[in-house]
Amino acid sequence: xxxxxxxxxxxxxxxxxxxxxxxxxxxxxxxxxxxxxxxxxxxxxxxxxxxxxxxxxxxxxxxxxxxxxxxxxxxxxxxxxxxxxxxxxxxxxxxxxxxxxxxxxxxxxxxxxxxxxxxxxxxxxxxxxxxxxxxxxxxxxxxxxxxxxxxxxxxxxxxxxxxxxxxxxxxxxxxxxxxxxxxxxxxxxxxxxxxxxxxxxxxxxxxxxxxxxxxxxxxxxxxxxxxxxxxxxxxxxxxxxxxxxxxxxxxxxxxxxxxxxxxxxxxxxxxxxxxxxxxxxxxxxxxxxxxxxxxxxxxxxxxxxxxxxxxxxxxxxxxxxxxxxxxxxxxxxxxxxxxxxxxxxxxxxxxxxxxxxxxxxxxxxxxxxxxxxxxxxxxxxxxxxxxxxxxxxxxxxxxxxxxxxxxxxxxxxxxxxxxxxxxxxxxxxxxxxxxxxxxxxxxxxxxxxxxxxxxxxxxxxxxxxxxxxxxxxxxxxxxxxxxxxxxxxxxxxxxxxxxxxxxxxxxxxxxxxxxxxxxxxxxxxxxxxxxxxxxxxxxxxxxxxxxxxxxxxxxxxxxxxxxxxxxxxxxxxxxxxxxxxxxxxxxxxxxxxxxxxxxxxxxxxxxxxxxxxxxxxxxxxxxxxxxxxxxxxxxxxxxxxxxxxxxxxxxxxxxxxxxxxxxxxxxxxxxxxxxxxxxxxxxxxxxxxxxxxxxxxxxxxxxxxxxxxxxxxxxxxxxxxxxxxxxxxxxxxxxxxxxxxxxxxxxxxxxxxxxxxxxxxxxxxxxxxxxxxxxxxxxxxxxxxxxxxxxxxxxxxxxxxxxxxxxxxxxxxxxxxxxxxxxxxxxxxxxxxxxx
Numbered sequence: 001x002x003x004x005x006x007x008x009x010x011x012x013x014x015x016x017x018x019x020x021x022x023x024x025x026x027x028x029x030x031x032x033x034x035x036x037x038x039x040x041x042x043x044x045x046x047x048x049x050x051x052x053x054x055x056x057x058x059x060x061x062x063x064x065x066x067x068x069x070x071x072x073x074x075x076x077x078x079x080x081x082x083x084x085x086x087x088x089x090x091x092x093x094x095x096x097x098x099x100x101x102x103x104x105x106x107x108x109x110x111x112x113x114x115x116x117x118x119x120x121x122x123x124x125x126x127x128x129x130x131x132x133x134x135x136x137x138x139x140x141x142x143x144x145x146x147x148x149x150x151x152x153x154x155x156x157x158x159x160x161x162x163x164x165x166x167x168x169x170x171x172x173x174x175x176x177x178x179x180x181x182x183x184x185x186x187x188x189x190x191x192x193x194x195x196x197x198x199x200x201x202x203x204x205x206x207x208x209x210x211x212x213x214x215x216x217x218x219x220x221x222x223x224x225x226x227x228x229x230x231x232x233x234x235x236x237x238x239x240x241x242x243x244x245x246x247x248x249x250x251x252x253x254x255x256x257x258x259x260x261x262x263x264x265x266x267x268x269x270x271x272x273x274x275x276x277x278x279x280x281x282x283x284x285x286x287x288x289x290x291x292x293x294x295x296x297x298x299x300x301x302x303x304x305x306x307x308x309x310x311x312x313x314x315x316x317x318x319x320x321x322x323x324x325x326x327x328x329x330x331x332x333x334x335x336x337x338x339x340x341x342x343x344x345x346x347x348x349x350x351x352x353x354x355x356x357x358x359x360x361x362x363x364x365x366x367x368x369x370x371x372x373x374x375x376x377x378x379x380x381x382x383x384x385x386x387x388x389x390x391x392x393x394x395x396x397x398x399x400x401x402x403x404x405x406x407x408x409x410x411x412x413x414x415x416x417x418x419x420x421x422x423x424x425x426x427x428x429x430x431x432x433x434x435x436x437x438x439x440x441x442x443x444x445x446x447x448x449x450x451x452x453x454x455x456x457x458x459x460x461x462x463x464x465x466x467x468x469x470x471x472x473x474x475x476x477x478x479x480x481x482x483x484x485x486x487x488x489x490x491x492x493x494x495x496x497x498x499x500x501x502x503x504x505x506x507x508x509x510x511x512x513x514x515x516x517x518x519x520x521x522x523x524x525x526x527x528x529x530x531x532x533x534x535x536x537x538x539x540x541x542x543x544x545x546x547x548x549x550x551x552x553x554x555x556x557x558x559x560x561x562x563x564x565x566x567x568x569x570x571x572x573x574x575x576x577x578x579x580x581x582x583x584x585x586x587x588x589x590x591x592x593x594x595x596x597x598x599x600x601x602x603x604x605x606x607x608x609x610x611x612x613x614x615x616x617x618x619x620x621x622x623x624x625x626x627x628x629x630x631x632x633x634x635x636x637x638x639x640x641x642x643x644x645x646x647x648x649x650x651x652x653x654x655x656x657x658x659x660x661x662x663x664x665x666x667x668x669x670x671x672x673x674x675x676x677x678x679x680x681x682x683x684x685x686x687x688x689x690x691x692x693x694x695x696x697x698x699x700x701x702x703x704x705x706x707x708x709x710x711x712x713x714x715x716x717x718x719x720x721x722x723x724x725x726x727x728x729x730x731x732x733x734x735x736x737x738x739x740x741x742x743x744x745x746x747x748x749x750x751x752x753x754x755x756x757x758x759x760x761x762x763x764x765x766x767x768x769x770x771x772x773x774x775x776x777x778x779x780x781x782x783x784x785x786x787x788x789x790x791x792x793x794x795x796x797x798x799x800x801x802x803x804x805x806x807x808x809x810x811x812x813x814x815x816x817x818x819x820x821x822x823x824x825x826x827x828x829x830x831x832x833x834x835x836x
Contacts, residue, residue, distance in 0.1 A: 013248075020244060023237040032227040035084045039220055042077040042098075045070050046105075046212055053109065056116055057204060059123070064113045071106045078102050085223065094219040101212040108207040115203060119196040123152070126189040129182055140170045141186065148193050155201040163194045272414050275305045276421060283425040291429055292323065295422055299325040302418055303397060308379075310398035312337045313422055317391030330400060336375040340396050343371055344384055354383045354415065376400045383415045385423070393426075395419040469493045470796050514650075515800070516673060517558055519549040519583055519605055526562040527581065537576045540566070544583035549605045551670045553650045558670075561646050564639045565609040565666050572613030572664060582608040585672065594669065596625060596644065597653025603672040604652075610665040616658040624656070643668075688807040690716035694738060695806070697721040698728045698756070699745035708745065708797050715803050725756040729763075736764035741809055743770045743802075745795060754779070754787045761788025766816060768809035772797055 049070040055061035078099045085091045130145035144166040151159045167190045175183050279298040286294045295313060303311035303325055310332060312324040326332065344355055357380045363369040372380055375398070382396035395418060470493040527542055534540070551558070562581070569579045584606045592599045616624065620631055625644045647654055651671055658664035695717045699705040705721045712719040720739070722728035725747060732739060742760055747753045757769050769788055772795040773779065784792065790812075791805050 017241075017244065020237055020241040023234065031084060032223060032230065035081065035223050036220070036227075038077055038080055038084065039216060039223070042074065042081070043213075043216060045073050045077060046216075049074065049105070049109070050208065053112060053204065053207060056112070057200065059120055062120075064117075067109055067113060071109055074102045075106065081219070085219075091219060091222045091226070094215055094222060098212065098215040098219060101210050101215055105207060105210045105212060108203055108210070112200065112203045112207060115196055115200045119193070119200050122189045122192045122196060123148075126186065126193055129186040129189065140166065140173060144170055144186075144190060148190060151193065151197050155198040160194055160198055163190065167191060167194065269414065272302075272305050275301050276414065276418055279418075280421050283421065283428075286425075288429055288432060291425060295323045295425070296325055298418075298422060299323060303327070306397055308397040308399045310337075310400070312340070312394075312396050312398075313419075314338075314341060314394040314396070315391065315426065316341055316394070333375045337396055337398075339371055339375070340382060341384070341392060341394055343368060344382065344394065353385045354381075356381045381415065383419045385419065393419060393423045395422065466493055470798070514552050514554060516550050517553050517555050519551060519607070520544060522555065522558055523562065523581060523583060523607075526559050526566070529563065530566050530579075534566075534570050535575050538570050538573065539578040540581065541578065542581045542583075545585060547585070549583065549585055550673050551605055551650070552673045553670070557646045558650070561643050561668060562607065562609070564643045565668070568639060569609055569611035569613065569664070569666075572615075573611050574613070577612045580608075580610040582606075582610070584608070586669075594653045594655035594667075596656065597648070597669075599653055599669055604669045605672055607668040607670070608665060609668075610663060612663045615660040615662055616656075616664055617660055621656065621658055625654075688803055690803075690806065690810075692716065692718055693740035693810060694718045694720060696728060696732065696739045696742040697745070698725055698743070698747070699723065700747055704745065704796070708743070711797055711799050711802065712743075715799060715806070717806070725752060729756065729759055732760055732767075733763055736767065739764075739767060740813070741768045741770065741806060743772060743797075744789075745772045745797075754783055757787040757789050766813060768813055770805060770809065 049067065052061055052066045052070065056064065056067065078095065082092075082095050082099070085095060126145070126148060130141050130148075144163070147159070147163040147166045151163050167187055170183065170190075171187055279301060282294050282297070283291075299311040299313060303309070309327040309330040310325065312322060314322045314337060322337070324332065324337070357363060357372065357377075360369060360372045360377050360379065363372070377398050377400060379399035380396070382394055384392060384394040386392050395415065397415075469489070473489050473493060523542060523544060527540060530540055566579055566581065570577075573579075586604050586606050588599050588601050588604055590601060625640050644654055647668055647670070653669050655667040655669070656664065657667075695712050697705065697708055697712065697719050699708055699721065700723055702723055705723060709719040709721050720731075722731070728742075732742075742757075744753055744757060747756065753771065757771070760767065760769060765788070768790045771779070771784070771789045771792045773792055779792075790809050793801050793805050
């Protein structure tokens with residue numbers, strides 16, 4: 001289980017208080033008292049022992065049991081002290097010395113008991129014999145008894161010598177027989193007392209000389225010092241415990257005040273949230289024409305809840321507007337709140353876009369403080385954000401009379417919510433207006449769709465007419481190769497067909513056919529059109545290379561790209577200035593990323609259009625290719641969007657550079673293709689001629705069939721034509737290997753085309769089948785693939801397109817045949833290996 005920081009802090013606090021309480025309780029005090037009592041008892045036992053020893057010496061104490069008990073009690077007391085005092089080396093050493101002294105004292109007591117018992121016995125007999133002596137030497141005996149009595153009181157050497165002299169005198173006296181034995185007994189006890197009395201007193205002196213009291217005093221002083229240190233430490237811990245308790249009490253009081261403040265803040269926050277909820281409901285139910293009034297009411301409600309005197313909501317950008325509210329009797333200072341947006345940038349807003357100045361007077365001196373002071377503010381709070389379109393919204397609250405505006409961070413977070421509520425309401429209003437505008441445009445688009453459908457029908461009929469013109473032109477070109485007017489007719493027909501393709505592309509959104517396009521001819525034609533349409537105040541400068549550059553694309557679409565860019569450049573210069581059109585060939589070695597697209601390695605043509613206009617700011621630069629985006633009052637916003645789409649469809653990319661006040665530069669990068677120039681200045685790709693391959697041609701119209709056969713023959717192929725699909729199907733069934741490709745033209749009905757192609761594909765799956773159709777939109781891609789149709793070419797047949805397409809189909813057929821042969825060889829080798 002994971003311990004939270006709060007639980008760890010509480011646990012640590014409880015441990016600290018417990019430790020302080022234990023240290024402040026002075027648990028060693030009782031132990032010190034027991035040790036001191038034991039020392040007092042030891043001292044009392046020692047004094048009692050000395051008293052009893054003296055009593056025994058003088059003969060008052062006849063029983064030695066008290067001495068044994070006291071000696072044992074001393075040993076036991078020292079043992080208890082050794083158990084009680086184990087904290088200090090000095091006290092342990094003192095106890096060891098005390099134990100040695102007590103042991104030594106015990107040995108001396110034992111020796112004293114032995115000597116004193118013999119002494120008391122001898123004294124008794126000596127007193128008995130000396131008191132009953134009435135013989136001839138009675139004076140000597142009395143003198144001896146007096147000397148012994150003096151020796152019992154004074155065991156000095158002089159007293160002992162006096163006793164010895166008396167004993168010697170008595171022993172030298174001749175005694176009668178009757179007195180001889182008592183005299184010998186008296187002399188024996190006298191000699192014994194002469195020796196025992198000094199020896200016993202020496203034992204007593206040694207007993208009393210044992211240094212027990214000094215060791216006891218040392219031990220007592222050490223114990224008292226430890227007791228004093230323990231009391232001092234305990235006192236310090238009590239003070240520390242008291243301080244910690246005061247801190248805890250202060251902390252509890254602080255937390256209580258915080259909880260009380262938090263409670264007030266929560267109540268205030270709940271009230272503010274209730275106000276915001278009411279405002280949101282009003283915004284939801286408000287009508288578009290009442291939105292301004294609802295916003296002003298919202299400002300009033302929020303200002304009253306926050307307790308401020310002024311509130312305002314400012315929208316900056318394309319649709320600039322402002323809403324303000326003041327308490328009665330309070331007015332805005334001149335220039336305020338218009339300066340609020342400028343002041344926000346210099347006031348270091350938070351991540352949420354909030355600026356909170358509770359006390360203006362506490363701000364550092366500077367322009368910000370001067371601006372707020374000039375506006376008559378003591379406190380200022382605002383929140384703002386920047387939208388995706390670059391527009392900025394600001395919600396501000398002023399307090400001219402009170403310093404505090406809001407109650408803590410909670411209200412600041414709600415201010416962000418309040419700003420979003422108002423901004424979303426305005427956004428919904430904008431969305432409603434945009435929806436109405438889009439509905440109008442949708443209605444217009446529907447009308448244009450109807451017109452497009454009509455135009456598409458007309459374009460199909462017109463395409464048939466153009467097809468006949470181009471077909472007869474191809475036939476005449478084979479007979480009159482030097483007639484330049486036929487080439488001009490063909491050019492006009494191709495241009496007309498491209499125009500029809502554009503109409504069909506707009507109406508049906510189909511893919512258009514690409515042809516080699518000369519960049520020089522393209523720019524020359526575009527420049528001619530621009531000079532005729534642009535005013536004389538706009539200068540057009542063209543910089544191009546001497547070499548011929550060719551791209552694969554649609555001439556009309558690429559011309560539209562150049563025209564759109566040049567017209568936008570003229571409009572950016574307000575129809576006065578200079579447009580530079582630069583053509584350059586660039587070899588891209590490594591992949592390159594442009595501002596709007598990426599380039600793979602290869603050769604490219606760069607068409608750059610530069611102007612000296614006002615330039616594009618950073619906000620608009622990121623949206624210039626968005627559909628319907630425009631910075632002009634008059635304009636559809638589709639020109640650059642269409643330009644970018646055309647460049648993308650041609651596998652190209654765009655790069656835009658612009659500096660405000662210095663102009664812009666639009667670059668179009670298109671892949672290059674190889675081409676050669678004809679005598680008429682038109683770019684013609686080197687045609688890949690055939691090598692006598694047999695082509696099966698199916699066309700219902702006999703005239704068109706003859707024309708198509710002539711085109712195939714001119715391209716180096718051997719055509720075999722049929723006007724009926726059944727005849728072509730029968731011939732292909734008889735000998736499918738005789739044909740290298742099949743070209744299917746116009747058949748009626750249209751569904752017969754797919755049925756015929758499917759039947760041929762079943763007979764010869766590897767035989768390429770080409771469909772010549774006026775529009776590929778008449779056939780679904782899935783149906784074409786199912787029928788086995790390899791490619792679709794434009795009808796009527798164009799020699800250049802047909803030559804290229806046939807060459808690609810035959811190349812794919814040969815590659816497939818080679819792969820199958822290689823696979824069969826590998827299988828043969830595997831089977832041979834298995835056979836072995």
